Amino acid sequence: MTMQLAISPALRELSPASWAEVSEEDGFGLGLALHFDQDCEIYGEGEEALSFYKVVSGVVRTCKFLSDGRRQIDAFHVAGDVFGIETGSEHSLSAEAVSDCKVVAYRLPAVKAVPPQLVTELLRNLSRAQSHAVLLCRRSAVEKVASFLLDWSRQPASGSTIALAMTRQDIGDYLGLTIETVSRTLSQLERDGVIELPTVRQIRIRDIEALTELNG
Amino acid sequence: MTMQLAISPALRELSPASWAEVSEEDGFGLGLALHFDQDCEIYGEGEEALSFYKVVSGVVRTCKFLSDGRRQIDAFHVAGDVFGIETGSEHSLSAEAVSDCKVVAYRLPAVKAVPPQLVTELLRNLSRAQSHAVLLCRRSAVEKVASFLLDWSRQPASGSTIALAMTRQDIGDYLGLTIETVSRTLSQLERDGVIELPTVRQIRIRDIEALTELNG
């Protein structure tokens, strides 16, 4: 079996990713299993879009960098999520590994031959982007943080304790807040008995109703 | 030729929309030409999604209503834009006529049979939603308004004068600002000589570079 897949620029150059062929079949054809270390770039904004990706394990962020250095995180992707499906021939976002993670890369099909499963994923991403826009319009920081926590609490295997893969900076860039405001808001929620912060990267939800209330 | 198309709830009931069959062929199959008066609902959030739509003339807004009464405008759609393609069986947004407008309704295809052209439109909407999220993350009001104006100045047939179809409230709900802030920001831009406001609904761009600068 020859290597038919397009290799992303990140892989062509000296890269922290290791790879191995796989013949996984979930409707997307042959996939290439990849591993990325924490904070590695999977692809960059403006790069030629040859592949799209599915997360196997870990967390991936897709984001944009503004001219003044600010970073806007578009979405966090977890196991099962598809990312990197783009409009034109270029990636309109960058993708980076929030934690060490495994992803599978698939050759981007011609628009004419988009499999139904991929259309479903496309619709899911559209829906998520719209929800994110609603989230960003929420004026208060507490509303944003509450919404973020509820989103992550729905993650399977989290129970009432959320294991955050990302930093406060990541959360801030996702919610359109500064790290200070994120930190302050979390502290305030803890003081109010809504959450507990056993460690920096663990959040235990104590009063999900209060959180839901804040979410609206 | 029998009427095969699903009729939206808005049409089944007493509605301000008039309709006529058409056999337009742009890859979406048979379409139903509709007219909506200003401020009429085309479909509501939560309604069964039977059709998707393409704008022929006028402007359509897709939006969500939050529990506290706030309204979040997801996007403005102009001639050629497709809207109403949804994830599940329900519309996740409402669609309303910003101005009197003509749209064509198409039967929503099964996910298995999404035509290539529709996939393209889907990707375009995804890209727009992501750009909108970036816009909302911009902290300052001037940046948001500048970005909004530049978007609309790209509309064909606008020249340097933008004919706004929407109210200040619409703009505010799109940018995540109050009407007062939108109004004040526009006034300030006029004082700075960046734009001119011949009438309330007309904006003439005098210094597009300054605007681009503000946009980043």
Add this chain to the structure above:
DNA sequence: CGTATTCTTGATAACACTCAACTTTCGTGG
């Protein structure tokens, strides 16, 4: 164990929201 990074907390200031009054525009009917 020491250093670098990340996170928290505090003080201050800026920006946008709120409330309120006023002006302009629009639509309707006399």
Add this chain to the structure above:
DNA sequence: CCACGAAAGTTGAGTGTTATCAAGAATACG
């Protein structure tokens, strides 16, 4: 066509939330 009332838009004053700047605490890592 004008007059009126309603709706939309503008402007002002005051307040509140969040960003900014700065310092200190906790955590991670070699």
